[in-house]
Amino acid sequence: AQKITQTQPGMFVQEKEAVTLDCTYDTSDQSYGLFWYKQPSSGEMIFLIYQGSYDEQNATEGRYSLNFQKARKSANLVISASQLGDSAMYFCAMREGSINSGGSNYKLTFGKGTLLTVNP
Protein backbone atom coordinates (compact mmCIF):
# COMPACT_ATOMS: atom_id res chain seq x y z
CA ALA A 1 0.00 0.00 0.00
CA GLN A 2 1.13 3.52 -0.76
CA LYS A 3 2.25 5.37 2.34
CA ILE A 4 1.85 8.78 0.70
CA THR A 5 -0.82 9.40 -1.92
CA GLN A 6 -1.05 12.51 -4.03
CA THR A 7 -4.13 12.07 -6.20
CA GLN A 8 -3.65 15.14 -8.41
CA PRO A 9 -1.01 14.55 -11.10
CA GLY A 10 -1.49 18.12 -12.29
CA MET A 11 -3.22 21.29 -11.12
CA PHE A 12 -3.82 24.68 -12.70
CA VAL A 13 -4.44 27.93 -10.87
CA GLN A 14 -4.78 31.55 -11.87
CA GLU A 15 -2.19 33.96 -10.59
CA LYS A 16 -3.18 35.55 -7.25
CA GLU A 17 -5.67 32.80 -6.45
CA ALA A 18 -5.30 30.17 -3.73
CA VAL A 19 -4.76 26.49 -4.50
CA THR A 20 -4.90 23.31 -2.41
CA LEU A 21 -2.68 20.33 -3.16
CA ASP A 22 -3.91 17.07 -1.68
CA CYS A 23 -1.91 14.56 0.33
CA THR A 24 -3.12 11.55 2.28
CA TYR A 25 -0.87 9.27 4.26
CA ASP A 26 -0.93 5.85 5.81
CA THR A 27 0.81 5.01 9.06
CA SER A 28 0.10 3.12 12.25
CA ASP A 29 2.61 5.21 14.21
CA GLN A 30 1.42 7.81 16.68
CA SER A 31 4.55 9.86 16.14
CA TYR A 32 5.33 11.05 12.63
CA GLY A 33 6.25 14.14 10.67
CA LEU A 34 4.85 15.46 7.41
CA PHE A 35 6.81 17.62 4.97
CA TRP A 36 6.12 19.45 1.75
CA TYR A 37 8.82 20.15 -0.80
CA LYS A 38 8.81 22.14 -4.01
CA GLN A 39 10.84 20.98 -7.01
CA PRO A 40 11.20 23.54 -9.83
CA SER A 41 12.39 22.50 -13.26
CA SER A 42 16.00 22.96 -12.12
CA GLY A 43 15.57 19.85 -9.97
CA GLU A 44 16.50 21.05 -6.50
CA MET A 45 14.13 20.05 -3.71
CA ILE A 46 13.12 23.09 -1.65
CA PHE A 47 11.66 22.58 1.82
CA LEU A 48 8.39 24.44 2.34
CA ILE A 49 6.66 23.39 5.53
CA TYR A 50 6.60 20.80 8.32
CA GLN A 51 3.79 19.41 10.50
CA GLY A 52 4.37 17.11 13.44
CA SER A 53 1.72 14.57 14.37
CA TYR A 54 1.38 16.04 17.85
CA ASP A 55 1.18 19.65 16.69
CA GLU A 56 -2.26 20.96 17.59
CA GLN A 57 -2.20 23.89 15.23
CA ASN A 58 -1.82 23.81 11.47
CA ALA A 59 1.63 24.84 10.34
CA THR A 60 2.06 28.07 8.39
CA GLU A 61 5.06 29.55 6.58
CA GLY A 62 4.36 32.76 4.73
CA ARG A 63 2.00 31.96 1.85
CA TYR A 64 2.10 28.24 2.65
CA SER A 65 -0.16 26.55 5.15
CA LEU A 66 -0.80 22.94 5.91
CA ASN A 67 -4.37 21.78 6.43
CA PHE A 68 -3.73 18.90 8.82
CA GLN A 69 -6.69 16.57 9.47
CA LYS A 70 -5.31 13.81 11.61
CA ALA A 71 -8.43 11.63 11.77
CA ARG A 72 -8.67 11.64 7.99
CA LYS A 73 -4.90 11.22 7.63
CA SER A 74 -4.63 14.13 5.29
CA ALA A 75 -2.06 16.92 5.10
CA ASN A 76 -3.04 19.22 2.28
CA LEU A 77 -0.82 22.13 1.25
CA VAL A 78 -2.55 25.46 0.70
CA ILE A 79 -0.76 28.13 -1.31
CA SER A 80 -2.36 31.54 -1.05
CA ALA A 81 -2.00 34.32 -3.62
CA SER A 82 -0.30 32.13 -6.23
CA GLN A 83 2.63 33.56 -8.14
CA LEU A 84 4.09 32.56 -11.50
CA GLY A 85 7.19 31.35 -9.66
CA ASP A 86 5.08 28.79 -7.81
CA SER A 87 4.88 26.68 -10.96
CA ALA A 88 6.72 23.48 -10.03
CA MET A 89 6.32 19.91 -8.81
CA TYR A 90 5.19 19.61 -5.22
CA PHE A 91 5.94 16.57 -3.10
CA CYS A 92 4.41 15.46 0.16
CA ALA A 93 6.66 13.31 2.36
CA MET A 94 6.39 11.52 5.70
CA ARG A 95 8.84 10.48 8.35
CA GLU A 96 7.60 7.77 10.72
CA GLY A 97 8.77 7.42 14.27
CA SER A 98 8.62 3.74 15.06
CA ILE A 99 10.98 1.12 13.68
CA ASN A 100 8.48 -1.54 14.73
CA SER A 101 5.90 -0.29 12.25
CA GLY A 102 8.34 -0.64 9.40
CA GLY A 103 9.31 2.96 9.51
CA SER A 104 12.26 4.63 11.05
CA ASN A 105 13.34 8.10 11.90
CA TYR A 106 15.90 8.30 9.18
CA LYS A 107 14.13 8.37 5.86
CA LEU A 108 11.46 10.36 4.13
CA THR A 109 8.82 8.49 2.14
CA PHE A 110 7.67 10.60 -0.80
CA GLY A 111 4.49 10.73 -2.82
CA LYS A 112 4.62 10.89 -6.61
CA GLY A 113 4.04 14.61 -6.70
CA THR A 114 1.65 17.16 -8.17
CA LEU A 115 2.66 19.43 -11.05
CA LEU A 116 1.30 22.91 -10.36
CA THR A 117 0.99 25.40 -13.19
CA VAL A 118 0.20 29.03 -12.39
CA ASN A 119 -1.43 30.87 -15.27
CA PRO A 120 -1.03 34.64 -15.72
Next chain:
Amino acid sequence: DGGITQSPKYLFRKEGQNVTLSCEQNLNHDAMYWYRQDPGQGLRLIYYSQIVNDFQKGDIAEGYSVSREKKESFPLTVTSAQKNPTAFYLCASSMLAALQETQYFGPGTRLLVL
Protein backbone atom coordinates in the same frame (compact mmCIF):
# COMPACT_ATOMS: atom_id res chain seq x y z
CA ASP B 1 26.83 30.73 2.13
CA GLY B 2 25.99 27.44 3.79
CA GLY B 3 24.60 24.74 1.63
CA ILE B 4 24.95 21.44 -0.13
CA THR B 5 26.90 21.08 -3.35
CA GLN B 6 26.74 18.16 -5.75
CA SER B 7 28.99 17.51 -8.70
CA PRO B 8 28.94 17.00 -11.54
CA LYS B 9 25.60 18.34 -12.70
CA TYR B 10 25.53 15.77 -15.52
CA LEU B 11 27.38 12.47 -15.62
CA PHE B 12 27.67 9.94 -18.38
CA ARG B 13 28.44 6.31 -17.66
CA LYS B 14 29.63 3.66 -20.07
CA GLU B 15 28.59 0.04 -19.70
CA GLY B 16 30.54 -1.73 -16.97
CA GLN B 17 31.96 1.47 -15.56
CA ASN B 18 31.84 2.64 -11.95
CA VAL B 19 31.13 6.34 -11.44
CA THR B 20 31.22 8.47 -8.31
CA LEU B 21 28.88 11.32 -7.48
CA SER B 22 30.13 13.97 -5.09
CA CYS B 23 28.15 15.51 -2.23
CA GLU B 24 29.60 18.12 0.12
CA GLN B 25 27.85 20.16 2.84
CA ASN B 26 29.07 23.02 5.00
CA LEU B 27 26.01 23.14 7.23
CA ASN B 28 27.71 21.15 10.01
CA HIS B 29 24.96 18.56 9.68
CA ASP B 30 25.45 15.13 11.22
CA ALA B 31 23.21 13.12 8.92
CA MET B 32 23.49 12.76 5.15
CA TYR B 33 21.35 10.91 2.63
CA TRP B 34 21.30 9.80 -1.00
CA TYR B 35 18.03 9.57 -2.91
CA ARG B 36 17.22 8.49 -6.43
CA GLN B 37 14.42 10.03 -8.50
CA ASP B 38 13.03 8.43 -11.65
CA PRO B 39 10.83 10.37 -14.10
CA GLY B 40 7.36 11.03 -12.77
CA GLN B 41 8.22 9.52 -9.40
CA GLY B 42 9.02 10.61 -5.89
CA LEU B 43 12.38 10.05 -4.26
CA ARG B 44 13.64 6.72 -2.96
CA LEU B 45 16.37 6.34 -0.35
CA ILE B 46 19.61 4.65 -1.41
CA TYR B 47 21.89 5.09 1.62
CA TYR B 48 22.10 7.27 4.68
CA SER B 49 24.71 8.12 7.29
CA GLN B 50 24.16 9.47 10.78
CA ILE B 51 27.82 9.91 11.77
CA VAL B 52 31.27 9.69 10.28
CA ASN B 53 32.44 6.18 9.38
CA ASP B 54 28.94 4.81 9.65
CA PHE B 55 26.24 4.34 7.03
CA GLN B 56 23.15 2.23 6.46
CA LYS B 57 21.35 0.84 3.44
CA GLY B 58 18.10 2.38 2.35
CA ASP B 59 15.36 0.86 0.24
CA ILE B 60 17.31 0.51 -3.02
CA ALA B 61 20.99 0.08 -2.05
CA GLU B 62 21.83 -2.73 -4.49
CA GLY B 63 24.41 -1.62 -7.06
CA TYR B 64 25.50 1.39 -5.02
CA SER B 65 28.20 2.05 -2.45
CA VAL B 66 29.05 4.99 -0.18
CA SER B 67 31.67 6.20 2.23
CA ARG B 68 31.62 8.76 5.05
CA GLU B 69 35.21 9.55 5.97
CA LYS B 70 34.51 13.20 6.72
CA LYS B 71 31.47 14.89 8.22
CA GLU B 72 31.20 17.21 5.23
CA SER B 73 31.37 14.60 2.49
CA PHE B 74 29.21 11.63 1.45
CA PRO B 75 30.17 10.38 -2.04
CA LEU B 76 28.00 7.83 -3.84
CA THR B 77 29.48 5.26 -6.24
CA VAL B 78 27.22 3.76 -8.86
CA THR B 79 28.76 0.39 -9.65
CA SER B 80 28.50 -1.76 -12.76
CA ALA B 81 26.13 -3.97 -10.78
CA GLN B 82 23.46 -1.26 -11.00
CA LYS B 83 21.74 -2.27 -14.23
CA ASN B 84 19.43 0.70 -14.58
CA PRO B 85 21.38 3.69 -13.28
CA THR B 86 19.80 6.39 -15.42
CA ALA B 87 18.10 8.72 -12.92
CA PHE B 88 18.36 11.99 -11.03
CA TYR B 89 20.38 11.66 -7.82
CA LEU B 90 19.80 13.95 -4.88
CA CYS B 91 21.92 14.31 -1.77
CA ALA B 92 20.44 15.68 1.45
CA SER B 93 21.57 16.46 4.97
CA SER B 94 19.98 17.20 8.34
CA MET B 95 21.14 18.15 11.81
CA LEU B 96 20.16 14.76 13.19
CA ALA B 97 18.38 11.74 11.81
CA ALA B 98 15.39 12.68 13.95
CA LEU B 99 11.67 12.85 13.28
CA GLN B 100 11.29 16.61 13.14
CA GLU B 101 14.60 17.43 11.52
CA THR B 102 14.23 18.88 8.07
CA GLN B 103 16.33 17.41 5.29
CA TYR B 104 17.88 19.97 2.99
CA PHE B 105 18.77 18.97 -0.54
CA GLY B 106 21.53 19.69 -2.99
CA PRO B 107 20.95 20.62 -6.65
CA GLY B 108 21.23 17.03 -7.89
CA THR B 109 23.25 15.05 -10.45
CA ARG B 110 21.67 13.65 -13.58
CA LEU B 111 23.24 10.31 -14.57
CA LEU B 112 22.89 9.00 -18.09
CA VAL B 113 24.12 5.76 -19.59
CA LEU B 114 25.92 5.88 -22.95
